Amino acid sequence: MADLISPDFTFTQSNLQTFDYCRRRFYLRYVRKLVWPAQLVSDQQHVQDRDAGVRFHRIIHQYFLGFDPALLQNVAQADPDPRIEAWFITFLSSQMAHLEGTLYPEILYTTTVSGHPLSAKVDLLQLNGGLVKVYDWKTSRQLPKLPTLQKQIQSKVYPLVISRVYGRDAGEKFLDDLTLIYWEANFPDQTIEIKSTQAEWQKYELEITNSMALIHSLAEEEFVLTPDERKCAWCEYRSYCQRGKTAQSIEDFQETNLIDEEMKINGDVFDAFG
Ligand code: SF4
Secondary structure, eight states: OOOOSOTTOOEEHHHHHHHHHOHHHHIIIIISOOOOOSOSBSSSHHHHHHHHHHHHHHHHHHHHTTOOHHHHHHHHHHSSSHHHHHHHHHHHTSGGGGOOSEEEEEEEEEEEETTEEEEEEEEEEEEETTEEEEEEEEOOSSOOOHHHHHHSTHHHHHHHHHHHHHTGGGTSSOOOEEEEEEEETTEEEEEEEEEEEHHHHHHHHHHHHHHHHHHHHOOGGGSOOOSOGGGGGGOTTTTTTTSOSSOBOGGGOOOGGGSOHHHHSOHHHHHHHO
16 A cells, blocks of 8 residues: 555545546645646736635635624725625625524534545534534636536535534534535625535545545556646646646636636635634
C-alpha cells in the first residue's frame, strides 16, 4: 500500500473535488504541497470575481455574527467592486437575512469515515424545530444547473458530515433528512435546494469511502494527469505537467462546469479569515 499521505489526512470537499478533477493536481497540491506556479487565467475578470466572492462571504459571515447591518452596508458601499453592495442589498431584502432558529455561520464540522477524518466547513447551518438546513452562498455569473450541483462532491460531503454530527453521532433522535440550499446573489429568487435522506447519505458514504481508499492506495505514478486536457487551461500547475505555459482567457473557455471549485474560490482564502 502506497500511502503517500498521512493516515490522519483530513479529507474535505475541496481536496476530494480536486482529486475528482485531476489526480495529478491532487498529488501536486496535497502530497508535494507545491504552491501555485502559474497564473490561472489571462484576464483579470476571473480573479476579480473570485476575490469579490470572498469579500461578500466575509460580510455575510459578519452579518450572522451580529454586526450592525448599517455598518456592513457602509463596508459594502466602500468596496471598490460595486457588486458587493448590490449583492448585500439583495441579501438584506431576501428571506436569507431573516432565517429563524439557531444559526451557525462559517462553522467547521468533522466526522470519521472509514477511519479517516472528513471535514465540512459550511457557510451557515440552521437548526429550527427539528429541521436541519445548510446554506451555501454563491456569486456565480450563470445560475448553476441542479444536476451539476448534485454531482459536486460538496453536495455529498456536507450532508454526510452534518447527518453524522446531528444524526447518528449525536446519540439522540435520528435525523430523517436535511436540506442543502444554494443561494445565488445574482439569482436570489432561484434558490436551489437539495434534500437528502438516510438512503442518499449511505450512497455518499460509500462513494467517499471508495475515494479515500483509492487516494491512500495510489503510488506516485498513479496520480496520473487528467486525460481531459481542456481542464489544464485552467490549472496553475500546467507548467509542471507540460500542458501549456499560456494562461487561458476566460472568454475562450465557456465550459465553466469543468472548473475545479477550489479554483473558483480557494478554500485557503476562507481559512484565512474563517
Ligand atoms: S495541468 Fe492538467 S494534468 Fe496537470 S495538474 Fe493541472 S489539470 Fe492536472
